Amino acid sequence: MSRRKRVLFLCVANSSRSQMAEALLRHLDSEHFEAVSAGTAPTQVDPRTREALEHLGVSTAGLVSKSIEQVTGEPFDYVITLCDKSALECLSLPGAGEYIAWNFADPATSPQPDAYRRTLQEIHERLRMFVLITSKPASAIAQSASLSPVELFKCLADETRARIALLVSLEQELCVCELTAALDQVQPKISRHLALLRSCGLLEDRRNGQWVYYRLHPQLPAWVTDMLKTTLANNVEWLRQDVQRLWQMRDRPGRKPACD
Structure with a gap:
């Protein structure tokens, strides 16, 4: 010792x-x-x-x-x-x-x-x-800090990407069409933001049939997930309309477990 x-x-x-x-x-x-x-x-x-x-x-x-x-x-x-x-x-x-x-x-x-x-x-x-x-x-x-604070805050400096990260944190995983409905934005714009969030290591995707789902990367440092949870809990009003649009969306795609 x-x-x-x-x-x-x-x-x-x-x-x-x-x-x-x-x-x-x-x-x-x-x-x-x-x-x-x-x-x-x-x-x-x-x-x-x-x-x-x-x-x-x-x-x-x-x-x-x-x-x-x-x-x-x-x-x-x-x-x-x-x-x-x-x-x-x-x-x-x-x-x-x-x-x-x-x-x-x-x-x-x-x-x-x-x-x-x-x-x-x-x-x-x-x-x-x-x-x-x-x-x-x-x-x-x-090695334990796979995502640095500078990288994270640069990635979330855009309002749309910040909203996407919080919505995914809330719902655990979402597809492009769900985020398009929640944020009331066109699909190409949402896809570009998702690509940036994935490239910085905040999100990862998985394909299930014709759908691609996005979730928080499972190897994120705990401080990142804790920060997202705290931000979400303290900014409900800021995200309220996005969540309402998402929950009111009809024909949301079905899901199979990520391990399938």
């Missing part, structure tokens, strides 16, 4: 943000990372920090405020500061590897009642990306 990467999270008081990061990284991937936190002027762990972590189901066992002097000299692969002030005050630590500067607003100064939970969620999202980037070789990440 390979050595765990050691990560030091630094903040000023070591009472909230750095404590959240320490607990979250242990929760996300204790197999590959060892998390430690410290402060340039430590106080004590804020009870609201513990409450936010426990609400998310993250253990707070072992969380105590520590001074940066207590960890000076220890080897760390990454030193991550959680606020601008700690980044400015943090001197180079002997044995430290890569320095990363993040900045999250101090929840203690926010008037919002859910400030600690919001900050925790922001740190959680950043750490998920950190784990992904640092725990996988670059080649493995590239």
Whole structure:
């Protein structure tokens, strides 16, 4: 088993943000990372920090405020500061590897009642990306991302193609005639857009008799399908007329299972 990467999270008081990061990284991937936190002027762990972590189901066992002097000299692969002030005050630590500067607003100064939970969620999202980037070789990440964000958003930049992608996501698969009826456009135009969606890897087609059906490519990354589902769920009104035209279409072609 390979050595765990050691990560030091630094903040000023070591009472909230750095404590959240320490607990979250242990929760996300204790197999590959060892998390430690410290402060340039430590106080004590804020009870609201513990409450936010426990609400998310993250253990707070072992969380105590520590001074940066207590960890000076220890080897760390990454030193991550959680606020601008700690980044400015943090001197180079002997044995430290890569320095990363993040900045999250101090929840203690926010008037919002859910400030600690919001900050925790922001740190959680950043750490998920950190784990992904640092725990996988670059080649493995590239292989898992068969469709890049640039390619996807270029492909969906046209309104008709965006509507096609959402309709296919809703209905699971559609043929050209169904999309022609739903979008009230001529068949050659729909076919051109389908060809582009297929060439960028978003859709794949299958023939069943005289009909060709289009569906989301089964090997799409999860983030793509999740994005389409979220967009669909939050833009019902934008797609309402298209869906109504589709559902009111007479003589929609029958289907056989894709495995036939």
